[in-house]
Amino acid sequence: ELKVExxxxxxxxxxxxxxxxxxxxxTTSDRLYWYRQDPGKSLExxxxxxxxxxxxxxxxxxxxxxxxxxxxxxxxxxxxHDLSATYFCAVAxxxxxxxxxxxxxxxxxxxx
Amino acid sequence: NAGVTQTxxxxxxxxxxxxxxxxxxxMNHEYMYWYRQDPGMGLRxxHYSVGEGTTAKGEVPDGYNVSRLKKQNFLxxxxxxxxxxxxxxxxxxxxxxxxxxxxxxxxxxxxx
Numbered sequence: 481e482l483k484v485e486x487x488x489x490x491x492x493x494x495x496x497x498x499x500x501x502x503x504x505x506x507t508t509s510d511r512l513y514w515y516r517q518d519p520g521k522s523l524e525x526x527x528x529x530x531x532x533x534x535x536x537x538x539x540x541x542x543x544x545x546x547x548x549x550x551x552x553x554x555x556x557x558x559x560x561h562d563l564s565a566t567y568f569c570a571v572a573x574x575x576x577x578x579x580x581x582x583x584x585x586x587x588x589x590x591x592x
Numbered sequence: 593n594a595g596v597t598q599t600x601x602x603x604x605x606x607x608x609x610x611x612x613x614x615x616x617x618x619m620n621h622e623y624m625y626w627y628r629q630d631p632g633m634g635l636r637x638x639h640y641s642v643g644e645g646t647t648a649k650g651e652v653p654d655g656y657n658v659s660r661l662k663k664q665n666f667l668x669x670x671x672x673x674x675x676x677x678x679x680x681x682x683x684x685x686x687x688x689x690x691x692x693x694x695x696x697x698x699x700x701x702x703x704x
Contacts, residue, residue, distance in 0.1 A: 484634070511691055522682065523635075523695045530691065568634050577642045579625045579650055579684075580693065582634025 482507050484571050486583035494591055496558055501586045503552040503569035511572040512552045513580060514543050516565045523568065526554075559590045593618050596696035598683050604702045605673045613668040613699050615683030622688040624666040626650075626658060628679040629698075635682060641666055642688070673703045 483506040493499050503512070511530055515523040527536045529545035529552060536543050540563065542555045552569055566587045570580035599614040615624065622643050627635035627650075637650030639658040647658045655677060657669045666685075670677060683696040 513693070522697050525692060528691050570634070577623045577640065577688065579627070579637035579640045580635070581651070582636070584632065584634050 482509070482571060482573055482581045484569060484581050484583040486569055486586050488586060489584060490587050490589075492589045492591065493556075493559055495560055498558065499556050501554040501556075501567055501569075501588075503554070503583055505550050505552075505571045505581075507550075508574050509547070509550075509571045510574045512545050513570040513572070514552070514554055515568045515570065517568065517585070518565050526567075556588075561590050561592055564588055564590045595619065596683055596685055596694050598681075598696040598699050600699060601697065602700045604704065605670075606704055607674060609673050610669070610671050611673065611701075612670075613681055613683075613701075615666040615668070615685075615696055616664055617683075617685040617694070618664060619685065619687075619694065620663070621685035621694070622663070623686050624660065625684040625693070626656075626666065626668045627682045627684065628652065629682060630679050638668065638681075675703045677701065678703045 485504045487502050514526040517523050527543040532547040534545045540557045545552045566585045568585045570582045596617045625640040626638040629635045636652050638656050641647045641660040644663045659667045681699045684693040686693045
């Protein structure tokens with residue numbers, strides 16, 4: 481059974497600081513996703529990571545994937561208030577059409 | 593393109609009532625998914641479909657039925673609603689040759 485663990489689950493930080501969210505998963509996978517969710521809204525896709533060593537960046541967010549360690553990180557650089565949201569990682573089983581297994585999410589609050 | 597749409601957006605049911613949630617996509621995607629999201633949890637897969645006329649169980653299928661009579665529509669049914677089915681329901685779709693899952697806006701269901 482595929483399990484996905486995120487940590488931390490809650491994070492309060494100040495603007496301008498850097499921080500990293502971690503996502504561990506339990507079995508082999510060939511796709512890892514990061515999503516953002518604002519309160520009462522749907523999921524917004526941030527990154528899809530497909531291979532070992534993959535790194536993607538968009539603005540102040542950078543995601544990486546280590547398939548050997550079964551670990552992905554989402555790094556926030558010089559945080560701003562607009563990045564306050566809940567961030568989810570999700571993993572797809574290797575191959576096929578199976579749906580995603582999600583972590584519980586990291587509720588991020590960035591204070592001025 | 594409207595993308596993925598869900599009907600209704602909100603619904604309140606009494607225990608034992610039945611209802612159907614509709615998901616529609618106009619992107620000609622082969623794969624469609626139903627997830628539920630509970631407070632403090634990531635999304636959990638209920639059922640999914642890899643094509644017209646086919647469905648499969650996900651992680652939490654009990655109490656739900658699904659049908660995919662047309663490629664663009666994926667229906668989620670609750671035959672006898674229970675308070676434990678109070679949740680936000682998200683539909684998603686993707687191409688069989690792609691990686692990105694496109695999520696609908698969600699349906700907030702309360703069972704009293």
